Amino acid sequence: MPENIPIAPEVLTHVIEREVGGWQGKLRHNPLFHLLLAFFVGIIAGLGAVAFRRLIGLMHNLFFFGQWSFSFNALKHSDASIWGAGIILAPVIGGLIVVWLVRNFAPEAKGHGVPEVMDAIYYKRGVIRPAVVLIKALASAITIGSGGSVGREGPIIQMGAAFGSSLSQWLRLHEWQRLGLIAAGAGAGIAATFNTPVGGILFAVELMLVEVSARTLVPVMIATGTATFVSRLFLGNHPSFVIPASIIASTAHETVADYVAYVVFGLLVGGVGLLFTNTLYWTEDFLEKWLKNAYLRTILGMAAVGLTMYLVQRCTGHYYVEGVGYATVQNVLESTLLNPGFLLLLLVLKVFSFAVTLGSGGSGGVFSPSLFLGAVLGGAFAALVSHWIPDYQMGMAVGAALGMAGMVGASTGAAVTGAVMIFEMTNDYHIIIPLIVVSGLAFGVRRLFTRESIYTRKLIRRGHFIPEARHSNLYLMRPAAQLIETPMVRLRGDRTLEDLQKILLHRRELPHVLIIEGTMPLAVIPAHRVAEILRREIRHVPLSDLASTDWVAVRDDSQLYDLVARLRACACETALLCKKDPPEHHEDVVAVVTVEDILSYASLPQVLLRPERGPQ
Template sequence: MSSQKPPVSEAVSAPVCPDPLVIERGVCGWRGWLRTNPFFYLALAFFVGIVAGLGAVLFRRLISLMHNAFFFGHLSTKFDYLRHSAASAWGAGIIFAPVVGGLLVVWLVKTFAPEAKGHGVPEVMDAIYYHCGIIRPIVVLVKALASSINIGSGGSVGREGPIIQMGAAFGSSLAQWLRLKEWQRLGLIAAGAGAGIAATFNTPISGILFAVELILVEVSARTLVPVMIATGTATFVSRLFLGDFPSFIIPAQVISQTTHETVGAYGAYIILGVLVGGVGLLFTNSLYWAEDRFEQWFTNPYLRHALGMLGVGVTIYLMYLFSGHYYVEGVGYATVQDVLDGVLTNPGFLLILLLLKIAVFSVTLGSGGSGGVFSPALFVGAVFGALYAALSNHFLPNVGLNVVVAGALGMAGMVGASTGAAVTGAVMIFEMTNDYHIIIPLIVVSSLAFGMRRLVTRETIYTRKLIRRGHYIPEALHSSLYLMRPVEQFIESPLLRLKGGCTLADVQKLLRGRRQETPHILVLDGVKPVSVITAHRLRDLFLQGQPEVTLAELGSNDWVSVPADSQLYDLVARLRSCHCEIALLSRRGLLEHHEEVLAVVTVEDILNYASLPRSLLRPDAV
């Protein structure tokens, strides 16, 4: 992996992974007995579900309170998310409401919990793979306040990411207080995250699948059962307070039309899935482009977010001035419901909504806001699906694609394309419609959207944030049998041997026109290898744009040499003991000549193919 070290702030704030042996010796009495009692662990999952369900309810109330305060100047928790907000009491002054809210958010995040910035889920994944599941308890409170202020004041972000992070943080905090084993702590984090999704959408199965697809590092009865208990409990608690209603009302008579779809309709669904995958890429790239530009242009975080939210305020006010509704502010559920009610069908207006939502969402989070990406993804998917159906019916009227059905399918596709949770997206919309007939179109669109995004990049909107820190997350979960296989089976990238005097410009010319993955570069001094530039480091260097820098200046000599027939288990142990992240595979373990080097294997390669827990590869875990 990259030879660059993470920023000092990240390195300092990273908690030390607790030594399980020390914990085992240090726990006695009732805590020690509870840790060994499986029924108590299941009871903890039940408790996490109750707290996550109540947290989802209270968080919605808190968002309503902030919205009414910022828009109308009174304190009330009454607000219908499926109906558009009335005109603000401040008139044009509503432009400054997001600015005031944004300044409060920056103060909260900088003062109390920097990890509450952003969209939540990446921080949970980072805690699992890089911090042994340690999440500070204060994150629950700060995330709730910061995100509710951002959303309530008009910021265009979602509420699901914060709920996921809050549920996960509570699970982690409870496990830390009881000094549970690491696998139990990670299990409660997944239970809290899945319970948050289940409670906010009233979709318990989707909550389980979300935990399986994105959060769990182990899929077994001992991890799945607690997640199931927590999601079921959280859904029940949510229904007690909010009623047994789906997040969106999708007309049953419309969905039932998918019972007898024509071949032409399925052809249209295939095209929709591919196009939604492209929109998902635009959605993700826009967020990180905005984040890079704001950090490049403004060093002061208060000024950065204030200017970003000023742009959001101007946008929502102009939307109200010219269309009668704010449309793109907040979670945007009212606009999604308009699509599902068949109210929004004008292609031109749908295109405007699509572009503006992506823009204000990117600016809200990219300038330093706090909130989720799930709701904006559903918004963009619904609007794009309706836009696609409207254009399809105009140019190909015989296909007869329903705007409402296409909107629902677009929502599932956007979740799969942007977050990587393709199964969750499909099942979530199915649970909302409660009609089995739509399941095949959902599978088609969601899987193709996911595949289209994966064809271009393996990074999701969640993992890209971590990769930019040099933190890599495995794409899949595998059995530990991979530990027993030869290292050479995990060779991912090709190897390029170049002299140290070559420049980045020379490498770009050499790779131009080649249709293969970015190679690792073995930098040579004569015939002897002296340093390595890994594939992902090379991609970063290309983006930074320093073509005249030589490879000798960029290479890392922080590597170990291992025989090519070594088992992965032995390689992991060697990397940990040497505090290295790069291994050179050689015929006899000698490196006097570059021809002895057969390949380069990095920690990233191992994570992608073997899906090991990150803690197993941490040098400080030795």
């Protein structure tokens, strides 16, 4: 070709894209490259955790003392603000700034962070906008620094996950790689802030990973280890709390009485954890119902938080319930707060302040409040038991440590993470069995009443189901007919909701409703949709107007794997299991199966039921 003949721009672009795509494709399939990315995510997550803690210190000093300083020790109580009673307005001003930031730049930054990461994993193919990193850091730092009663771990988790997502999107990695890096970023964030690398790994496994295998777990291990190392370089190699070794070591000589006390305490923590979760969502619903304007809701809610912390400081000398509350936890661990009545009062005030902070639009995590509640509850329990049974002495530090693990397990659902993290903080193997007992029982009590944790309940309220476990493909090889648990009723489309209500009077379980027209199936009302429309005042509306015609027919002898494939191919959420495909008569329909049925049966992640796409 002569050199003076120009190359068309579109041809040049195609060549460049082909070469770059080939280069990226090779990297995507290179295991070492994926591990190097995890290493990079760990570095950024560790640095992010350090920077975020410094940012909280800056905001605290600005709001409380009007000083430009990053110096802040969360284990020490803050001095009284120079503003006096004016400190009541600090949370209000901070809250207004946060609401403005969140509403205008990143709605995902509202609330406690972890649910948004889980939602991105299961419902958005792991896509988290880069803006979330900056807005979440700034909004949460302002909320905590101005006196909001929330934690710093949720924001750090969300920031680490958002960076993992942004990096994988930029490199156009496969979806499983993107989800793995999100989990790695989340685990790295929590490992860096607590100096608990094993706890960070388990957090990712329990709550983030949709697939537990070597190809996903090893990157998480690398990221959490790297983030912890980076954190230690800047913050020192010491636990988040200073736990007296002499008191914790007493667990090396347990008796039957000790384990009876642990069992009772575990059950108690589970009940309080359930109350903690319920109070948050009760408060959010109440404030949103009665205060429609977001800014007015923030003004009144954060004013209540500011007034609470000011009154506590005036009466006791310390703010106690403001911010992350680690100074209060340290007091309980050091046995300097001995009055069980005061500890229980702090528990109530912390639950109130936390729920109102998030309910009125604040941004922050739930991990620190969980640790706070567990510590004060454990301290109060130890003090009361020692008072009521003089012959039995339970150290307050022991009670606080067990309470922290149990409250994390009960509220977040990460029972193993809670036990192992506190074990890492104590650095004493003798306490591991009591931690397991209390954390496991606390989780069990909460699970007895509801399957939803404080994280997943937020998503369920959006209609987003999160599976509780990850399994191998064993379930996919089983017959789809094994999914048939929910009953089905056949009704003509001209029947009304009032007719359906009469039919359901004598049924214990809500059925799927198959709408028929003549001899053929026409539409479906899934059981969860039936529950929703029964609450409406639309009794005379024909059922055909409420039903969905978006369904796919599958033979009743198909394997679950084939059923999932058909749902993905057709982008449907409802399938008719039929004797014939396609059905020739509505009697050919054996059962109705929905995505929710599949998720409940096989604990499959929602992403597996979405239409297949290439790398993003």
